[in-house]
Amino acid sequence: MTEAAKFHLKLTQDMLQGATIALIPGDPARVAQIAKHLQNSKHLVSNREFVSYLGYIDDLPIVITSTGIGGPSTSIAVEELAELGVKTFLRIGTTGAIQNNIKVGDIIITTAAVRLDGASLHFAPLNYPAVADFHCVNALYQSAQQYLELADAKSFLGITASSDTFYPGQERYDTYSKYVLPAFQGSFDMYKKLNILNYEMESATLYTMCSALGLRAGMLAGVLINRNYAEIPDDNVVQNIEESVIKIAINAAKKLAE
Numbered sequence: 001m002t003e004a005a006k007f008h009l010k011l012t013q014d015m016l017q018g019a020t021i022a023l024i025p026g027d028p029a030r031v032a033q034i035a036k037h038l039q040n041s042k043h044l045v046s047n048r049e050f051v052s053y054l055g056y057i058d059d060l061p062i063v064i065t066s067t068g069i070g071g072p073s074t075s076i077a078v079e080e081l082a083e084l085g086v087k088t089f090l091r092i093g094t095t096g097a098i099q100n101n102i103k104v105g106d107i108i109i110t111t112a113a114v115r116l117d118g119a120s121l122h123f124a125p126l127n128y129p130a131v132a133d134f135h136c137v138n139a140l141y142q143s144a145q146q147y148l149e150l151a152d153a154k155s156f157l158g159i160t161a162s163s164d165t166f167y168p169g170q171e172r173y174d175t176y177s178k179y180v181l182p183a184f185q186g187s188f189d190m191y192k193k194l195n196i197l198n199y200e201m202e203s204a205t206l207y208t209m210c211s212a213l214g215l216r217a218g219m220l221a222g223v224l225i226n227r228n229y230a231e232i233p234d235d236n237v238v239q240n241i242e243e244s245v246i247k248i249a250i251n252a253a254k255k256l257a258e
């Protein structure tokens with residue numbers, strides 16, 4: 001009987017060629033960009049926000065699938081890839097830094113996430129930590145050290161505030177209402193004082209669900225803005241940052257397979 005394709009990703013196990021490592025950016029457009037860095041890469045399927053390619057590092061098959069923005073769609077991508085045999089997830093993201101010393105173009109490797117999302121509650125209660133897999137963090141860190149030696153950028157390891165919303169949950173006032181709920185007023189300064197490095201939108205769901213399901217996950221993000229100095233990124237720097245994080249993640253995938 002022909003194997004049924006998964007509900008959202010429309011992938012089958014056959015298409016993955018035994019891949020157990022996935023690179024998961026948020027942006028569907030970044031999937032082809034990542035695939036260019038792998039050998040014999042090919043487009044598999046595109047459905048909604050989920051674009052998937054397969055490529056190789058020597059003989060090692062790697063699947064690349066976009067998650068879309070936020071926890072709910074990330075949980076769908078991770079669930080369906082896990083059902084197809086993927087055990088290790090490396091998220092390639094972008095982020096807004098909140099500590100003064102982190103510069104645009106630097107790299108943040110998230111060791112744990114503050115759970116400001118809703119989707120992770122569907123996998124484990126709020127007192128369960130959203131924590132990265134040690135081996136994934138180690139591989140990303142070693143890889144970043146090698147790569148960043150050549151670049152004028154630093155890598156930071158630490159805790160990320162991972163929010164369901166880009167605007168109120170990250171205490172942004174450059175919005176239609178110019179208002180955030182009392183629960184978020186002052187949260188930017190509080191997280192800064194608590195040594196949180198940055199904001200993004202997927203790690204809380206990714207880390208909670210992967211830990212709860214016995215899967216491995218890590219994430220690195222290129223810093224697009226520092227929220228103390230700017231709210232809108234400079235488009236020219238975005239492309240360079242994306243290339244750096246892609247190279248670091250691919251090198252980390254190679255280390256994890258060794």
Ligand code: URA
Binds near residue numbers: 096
């Ligand atoms: N992604 C986020 O979630 N926040 C930012 O500030 C930048 C990227």
